[in-house]
Amino acid sequence: MAFPTSSGSSLFKLSKKSSQRFTPSAQEYLASLKAADDDALAREQARSHSPTPARESYAHTTGTNYAPSIASTPALSFASTAASTISTPTTHAAQLEEDDDPLLVPDTPPTSNDPPPTALHSEFGYCNNEQYRYTSSYRPGTSLLPQHQDPPMTILLATYISYLFLIAIGHMRDFFGKRFWPAYYKHLQPADGYAALNGDFDSFYTRRLKLRIVDCFSRPVTGVPGRTILMYNRVSPDFNVTFKLTGQLTRALNVSSYNYLGFAQATGGVADAADESIRRYGLSALGPRLEAGTQDLHQAAEALVARFLGMEDAMVVSMGFATNSTTLPAMVSRGSLVISDEYNHASIRTGVRLSGASVRLFKHNDMSSLEQILRESISQGQPRTHRPWKKILVVVEGLYSMEGTFIDLPGLMELKKRYHFYLYIDEAHSIGAIGPHGRGVCDYFGVDPREVNILMGTFTKSFGAAGGYIAGNKVLIDRLRTINHSFAYAESVSPPVLTQLTAAMASIMGVAPPLPPAAVGAPGTLIPASAPYVHPGPAPASILPQWMHLPPLLLSGQEGATRLRRLAFNSRYLSQGLRKLGFIIYGHRDSPIVPLLIFNPGKMPVFSRLMLAANTHPNAVPFVVVIVAYPATPLITSRVRFCMSASHTKADVDRLLRACDKVGDLLDLKHGIPKGERWTVEEVVDRAVELVKME
Template identity: 50%
Template sequence: MDDPESRHLKEYNGYAPLTSDFDSFYTRRLKHRLDDCFNRPTTGVPGRYLTYLERYTPDFFYTYLPTGKQIQCLNLASYNYLGFAQSVGQCTDAAEEAINHYGVIAGGTRVAGGHSDAHVVSEKVVADFVGKEDAVIYSQGYSTNSVIFSSLVDKDCLVISDELNHASIRFGIRMSGASLKVFKHNNLKKLEQILRKEISGGKPRTHRPWKKILVVVEGLYSMEGTICDLPGLLELKKKYKFYLFVDEAHSIGAMGPKGRGVCDYFGINPNKVDILMGTLTKSFGATGGYIAAEKVIVDRIKCAGLGSVYSENSAPPVLAQINSSLQTITGQVRPGEGEERLQRLAFNSRYLRLGLKRLGFSVSGLDDSPIVPMMLYNVPRLPAFSRWLLKRGIAVVVVGYPATPLASARVRFCVSASLTKEDLDRLLCDVDKIGSRIRVKMSTEKSPIDGKLRRMKIDDVLATLVDDVQEDLSKF
């Protein structure tokens, strides 16, 4: 049968292909067979549960048709870390009030009529929360990183980036025109080697010193569940005098005793980090991103940054959602609720991760990470795992190539404060069943007592998990 890809190549005979041979093969022969696991349509609020609009394919995943049926699924697929994505409550009331007062849009860019007192208040709230002098808010998280580096570095500067940094960071660095060096994930020895070489050698050909060196890392890595070694980075910063940029898209609101990101987690003064970036989409249930730094840096970004000059400002109801969620976390609104949400998130994250480990699954990342990546390795296991859980009313995210290496496919559980212990127990029971069936219990962790693999039965895991997690949290 003549497939669409072959017909396309025949029609453009003599042209260089727009896609590589491997990517074309992978898309047609492998990814196409599990397309139903991605871009699943939902409706309503992505809270503790989400509503999936069931669909079917009459032609083997080329097209989809709705069945008209709606399925309630336990939600472990959304970045709703603190449970602020809700249609009732203080955040919803604040957003509704903002609509009545300001309307539904900003009406323009920051320099062309789209700037209001609501933006000034929100930027002050964000800056105070992260512990910086000033902040600037953008209407989208991805575009924040895409445009910010052009305001910070140019062709005479060097950017050193962690190899697992987000695509928006890599894109933004390329757009800036700065030279780029990449170091192995969280390997500070490799970073120091690059710093020594670049400081002593300078720019290529001329060997003149770099105008500035900027090191870029993420606070919490969304595919690995690992955290940056911030204390080690600050030690290198003292020694080599570079600027430090930390992307806290997944860590802000979700890490640290007060939910203020990696600086809070390590007990470090935020002023020791030059630039803090974060998104307002995940922990705060809003949308957009921010840059927090010294006022002189933020003023420069507001005046010269492409995102401030050419993109429309954040909508007023979004700003109200940001303010309300941040004020809830800090206790200014509904005292005690923010602290309770942070404690539930910490408990749920450790509970799920420890439970998966004891069942024999290979889980990566930090114990306190709300992202819990469980390794499946083999790509054909992705649709089996995803479809099995969907039939049982559980929504999860499966990740494969090109987001991860081809042989490092995984399922990524996104934990939320809105989930209960009963929800996680239900998840562990279903994951235990499918894990045994498709043989993904691959943990090689052994007991220090008898040297045997640490694999327990589900009943034993659920009977001991609460006490062990609470003990771990009390030590932390």
């Protein structure tokens, strides 16, 4: 029995033993998948012979007006024609997997009552159980202070000793190596008359510490970074100095990518829209926005972003890092004061340094520390002259990527009303990922976004695209369009990326249906783009390009709502489950970023390699995890950072918890709560729904 792709080749073959173990519902799943893909191939061939490649809507192509409720909507319920044209290493590599690979076969296959999914299960997991849903919103009274728990003193002492030992051994190897193997160290010396490009410690840290575990970083991958990911296997014959590919690939569960809502797919309605935009617009706008690089797609995307955020206007740029590093110098300069959270991203720090403004740091998410700096800065003014500051700008992040903590927005807004400073919020990781409507921290805390002066975010996480945005009042945005370097000089966002973010954002918002003829006096008239907008609400259909036809589940917002609730459940389940198992976990429980503290440098590579080895328990699968160490984190707080996604199923999180439980016992990582208060991993798995609802 074979599992066919839409191109006719076998994706993977099921052995006779494994096919006998399939239930009738699984057989129905395979049969319906084959039929749907054959139908998609026929439609794609018919479209390729048409002179106008305009995409028809889902209801027209399938001949049905199917629009189920959220309760009966599977994870991949929308049609796609992209699968029929995909030819990537994924198809070849999947044949290397075992016959009954759980990463390719749904744990709970669809039934005949569900519309047949045509996207690969490896991109977005099938989960139709409404119990595994949760709404992300702030519960009044929940503490927003950083929940940082210290390990036992023995762990801290062992961590410091480990670093001292590694540094001492590294210096000893350098001392003897320079005398007995001078040819090896010759390339480290600068040429005659030139200064060294790298500092001594930078060179030493890279060669003697990072090199030992560099196999855990920058692992080459291929294919779609969805629920699973394909990784190239490699070996090193010279102790991680160089690597050689073995020619084989490993499919692993992906808990590392910023694919929060699972829109990083090669199949589905959003991917179809991006594919159609390439046919119509090509791959690039070939110019900056202030020259010939502004297209109708840019204007539509900016109008949609402004409505999505509830702001007057917005501008989009082609790079997330540049959104911060070029906007801050355009807003503040010498004589201004920037008050920044000590854990703010490097892009914010870069932008502040380029601006020439004075900067002061306050303790992470500590409103009392911020208030003390505000009182002192306002009363004392500028250094030496004591003149008032031209402006005071407080810069924070909505969700901190290394800590997994939300900004204390209610406390921050109270200070803003009292001290009248400008507020800049970086929502790179929070926009689209949290809140009942996916609108970020303002939605999560129930704060009017118009009370925030500047909202910044990126499209590289929740929307599966690239670039970033700045949103605020129209006067500010118009000014930034003329002086922001990333807008005036950099290449504008490419058309397929614009289409990807527009389609993904519209599917989260939902698209308002046409008004009845009696309401506007003309048959089929759509809600105009200039119509009053009530935030948070659906997007007017007139904002979207006329050629963009999204499936009904995306147009109605049902698919987006389901993804938001799946992400909220997965995030809270993993965070709560790891805590109950005894691990030290940073961050808030609704955060899709879940940092697990490792501390000891020697345990970082072991954790990463054990998770990838897939031998942590009998039914384990490989996991690709991200380990983070100095200088991205403080020296003694190295960690593994899990990134949850709506594409993961409850069974995926179960596997991850079982693997972490086994590795945690082997490496002695459970120092969060006493043994008597811990749950067993099976108890965590069985009581998952109860655990998620716990405060």
